[in-house]
Amino acid sequence: MVMIDRLRTYKKEEVFFSYICVLPIIILAVTFVIVPLISVFWLGFTNWDMVTDGGNFIGLKNYKYLIGNEKFQKSIINTLFFAGVKIPLDLVLSLFIATLLDKKIRGRSFFRATFFLPVVIPMVAASIVWLWLYNPMITPLNQLLSFFHIKPSRWLYDPNLSMLCIIFFSLWKGLGYNIVIFLAGLQSIPDTYIEAARIDGASPNKIFFKITLPLLSPITYFVLLMGIIKSFNVFTQISVMTPEGGPLYSTGVSVFYIYQQAFQNYNMGRASAAAVILFFMILAFTLVQKYIGQKNIHYQ
Amino acid sequence: MKTKNKLTYVILILSLGALVYPFIWMMLTAFKPDSDLYVYPPLFLPRTWHFENFTRVFELIPFARYYMNNAFVTAIGVVCQVGISILAAYPLARLRFPLKNAIFTFVLLTMLMPFVVTMIPTFMIVAEFRWVDTYKGIIIPLLFNGFSIIFLRQFFLAIPKDLEDSAKLDGCSYLRILINVIIPNTKEGISTITLFAFLTWWRQYLWPLIVINSTKIRTLPIGLKYLLSDGGKEYNILMAASVMAIIPVIIVYMILEKQFIKSITFTGIKG
Incomplete structure (x- = not known):
């Protein structure tokens, strides 16, 4: 019940405007923080050397x-x-x-x-x-x-x-x-x-x-x-x-x-x-x- | 009591002297001819005042170009970073929308993470976009700055609700409220964060070092680093270049000193 009440109080216009405003930082954060953070874990398991494509999985x-x-x-x-x-x-x-x-x-x-x-x-x-x-x-x-x-x-x-x-x-x-x-x-x-x-x-x-x-x-x-x-x-x-x-x-x-x-x-x-x-x-x-x-x- | 105060002054003046000494040593070396550099015991004053060191800097490297590049990167970087931070801080402080807390917590956490952790994949992405060795490549990956968003949000939170409500009654849109109510009432916070952004952008080093290849777009810190590593370690010329890099900053600082100190205090107490 409480959840539904909270959802109802969101105003469409307000939510729309908010998302427009945070959009630039969301795009930047996803591209240059979240994706790199996930990739760095993956790259740590590879022997990538910038010359060969992507490198191979070499475990630990x-x-x-x-x-x-x-x-x-x-x-x-x-x-x-x-x-x-x-x-x-x-x-x-x-x-x-x-x-x-x-x-x-x-x-x-x-x-x-x-x-x-x-x-x-x-x-x-x-x-x-x-x-x-x-x-x-x-x-x-x-x-x-x-x-x-x-x-x-x-x-x-x-x-x-x-x-x-x-x-x-x-x-x-x-x-x-x-x-x-x-x-x-x-x-x-x-x-x-x-x-x-x-x-x-x-x-x-x-x-x-x-x-x-x-x-x-x-x-x-x-x-x-x-x-x-x-x-x-x-x-x-x-x-x-x-x-x-x-x-x-x-x-x-x-x-x-x-x-x-x-x-x-x-x-x-x-x-x-x-x-x-x-x-x-x-x-x-x-x-x-x-x-x-x-x-x-x-x-x- | 009196002698105690004297001791205070002695300690302060001594530590101040130690603090300023490197600047004096830099200034004096910048005017020394090569023959005065490696004499023992070291000369304090140059035997002849030698101004050619400064012109030599311009012959060795495109110093003016580095300066302009740095100013350009700084100007675009500061304006964009502060702009998108204001945009993001407003809804995070004063509006209601789903996932607001999640976004806020995420921004807060990014402040603790050093850039070096994400640096390598970021370089891959920038290479994928073909942005290596471009201004875009230097600027865009560094625009997201958690600190400025969190700090501006703190300031936006402090505005009384009445101001916003009366604007709403007048039929203002959210954008109008941001421009006519929020920004004019938080000038202090915005100028503080602008000053901070200026300092960070002006001295950006690690990322430009990786992304810049050609001399054409080198910024000042990178240019100085290469003058040191590629040049013949002629310290009178290096000091002349350092003087030219440092003095304008000191002049800006002397003009804006009060603002600087207030900014630091603000962030220290509020953060």
């Missing part, structure tokens, strides 16, 4: 190859390392700077605007600038090290450092985004909360950890979620700064591996299988994060 061979392949394993580890090091540093640093900017200081909007500057500049140009900064022959960074009597480093050419160099660059590039968001969050916390706690004799540290931080949790969650999505997507700076994936493949992340397999080695089937594995990894991460989010976010 691609997956077996990938699981045993050192480069693929490295690409997963590199992606997780990037996310695991960058996201916490990003959160702590941006929150720290945001709390400094939240104090009664002069020139706040100037500081905020300048911190945000690297975010807006194009990634490729920024990567080229940093490639020059990291140049082992002449970098001012080595000059700085020699000032402290530390041996000059080979930066991006050092397999132990290359990923950290990429992470440091990415922090520089993205920090301002989180600072702006955290600052807005901090400024939206009513002063009365902090005032009340201060009158009750709470120390500044206690106020920060017991009041400010819990009230910021929806924003922290948002920043964390964006951080994870961005980390799984990281590609541009890797491709520009280390076009071969760095020394000993130390900077080859998942997207880079898939790109290389598909569009440089033309192993479309194998690359599709890698994309499917990445898809399930992200799915798992999202589910875990949703679970953690539901337990720990406090809304005002």
